[in-house]
Amino acid sequence: MDNRHQPLRQCVGCRKIRPKTELLRFVSRASAEAVFDPEGRLEGRGFYLCPVEQCFAKAYKNKRARSSYFRKREQVNELIYEVREELSNMIEKDLIRYKKTAYLKDGLCEEKTIREDDLILYRSDNPPEEKVGMHTAARAGRAKVYRLPKGCECSSPCLIVSSERPIAPRLAMNLQKYDLLSSKGLAR
Ligand SMILES: [Zn+2]
Structure with a gap:
């Protein structure tokens, strides 16, 4: 950008x-x-x-x-907790919106269709061997990989979100913020 x-x-x-x-x-x-x-x-x-x-x-x-x-x-810890919850809610709302369109795909069987700037989202309980596959796909297609917030309702362990929707940049930014705030500054 x-x-x-x-x-x-x-x-x-x-x-x-x-x-x-x-x-x-x-x-x-x-x-x-x-x-x-x-x-x-x-x-x-x-x-x-x-x-x-x-x-x-x-x-x-x-x-x-x-x-x-x-x-x-005690406000700092409360505030961090609040922010994380709020970001997680926003991410979930955007994913629900995506579900109503054809721009959200099950990631495990469609790695070849990943395009530049698409988002690959995986659940935190996803097995590591699947993560390797996702990162390879991300490198090849120059997509971005994000971990979904814990407790985020999601049927598939891996999702591909198309960047063609106007809410994609906001979703990516919220995922990045959530990840940073949950991992003490170290993304993954
Ligand atoms: Zn700062």
Whole structure:
């Protein structure tokens, strides 16, 4: 993707500047704790964090950031849990939408039809030998491989999502954020 025209924001944890779409947005409210804003639509004073636990912890350790963004001691862990749940729900909703179209396929028998930018999704309980096959297919077709959130309802252990649908970039971004937030910053 062309990064030049993307709006940039700074993470209040590590202070790095990244494209807005790669960060998680929160709104801090005077009366309550920080609220996760997955669609970027809530009004109020927003702040951004990378989707990794370390950045939540860093923001919390910084006294000034803590007093302006977090109000309760236990909030960081609660917030991480909330964000993960919300991302998982959004991913599931998008997959349900995909199920109504012909753009979602069972991945195990259709590896040859993978095209550039398609998404390969696998369940976390998928056996390793099947993962090898998926990664080979991904390399050949330049598709992206993501692990599905735990508990995500899905009949097949492996799915191929076509990039031809407008919701594909959002789905990919949410999967990436979920994966980063669930694996302590190390994707797979
Ligand atoms: Zn960060």
